Amino acid sequence: MSEQSPYGASSGGWSHPPPPAAPEKRRRWPWILLVAVLLLIGGCVAVVALVADEVVEESERTVRVRYEVTGTAEGVSIAYTTWRDGRMSISQVTSQRLPWTKEVTTKGFVKGGSLGITVGASGGTAVCSVTVDDGSPHTATASGAFANALCRGF
Template sequence: MTQQQGWSAPVPPPQRKKRRKWPWVLLGVVLLLAGGCAALIVGIAHEVGEESGREITVTYEVTGDAKDVTITYATYSDGDLSQNQVTDVDPPWRKQLKTKGFVKGGRLVVTTGASGGTVHCRVTADGTTRTATASGVVATAVCDGF
C-alpha cells in the first residue's frame, strides 16, 4: 500500500505590499504650492521692475490774482526727494518735470504774500489732477496726493 498524503489547501501566492499613495499626493501638493509661490514672486518682481522704470510727467501750475506769491514744490524721483522754492512770483506760473522710480509724485504749496489775493494750484501727474484754492493775506493752497 501506498501511503496517502493528507490533503492540504493550496498555498496562496504571497501578497504584494500595497504602496502608500499619500506621500506622492503630498509631494504633488507641495510642488504645486512651491511652483505657484515662485510664479507669484516672479510676477510681482516683474511688475515692480516695470513700475520703477516707468517715467511720468508732473505739471505744476499756479494761477490767481495774488502778487508776490511763494511757490514750493517737491518731487520724488528715483527714490530721492527734491524740493525747490520760488519767491515773489506773480501768477500764472508753470513747471513741468519728468520723474521715475517706484515712488513718484510730490507736493505743491502756494502761499499768498502780504498783499493778499487768491491763488489756485493744480498738479497733473500720470492722469491724476489735484487742485486747491486759497484766498487772503498769507493764505496757503496745497496740492498733493498724486
C-alpha cells in the same frame, strides 16, 4: 497521536495550502502630497517673478509732472517737491506773480510730487494744481492774506 500535515490539517486528509500573502500596498498619499507641495512652491516662485518684473518695469517708467498756480494773489510763495529715482527734491520760488507753471519729468518707483503755496500779505486767491502724466489734476485753493494750500499728485 495524530500526525500533522505540513498544511495544518490533521492526519486523515489533505487541505488546501495557505493563501499567498497579500502584496504590500504602496501608499500613494506621500507622493500626492509631494506633488502638491512642489506645485505650490512653483506657483509661488512664478508669482514672485511676475511681481518683481512689474516692479522693475514700473520703476523705469518716465512720467511728466506739471505744477501750476493761478489766481489773483500777488507775492505768492511756492514750494514744490518731486520724487526722482527714489529721492525727493525740494524747490522754492518766493514772491511769484501768477500764473506760474513748472513741468518736470521723473522716473523711479515713487513718482509725482506736491506743491504748496502761501498767499502774500496783500491777500487774494491762489489755486494750486499738480497733474501727473495725463491724469486728473489735484487742486487746492488758498484765499486771504497768508493762506496756505497743498496739492499732491502721485
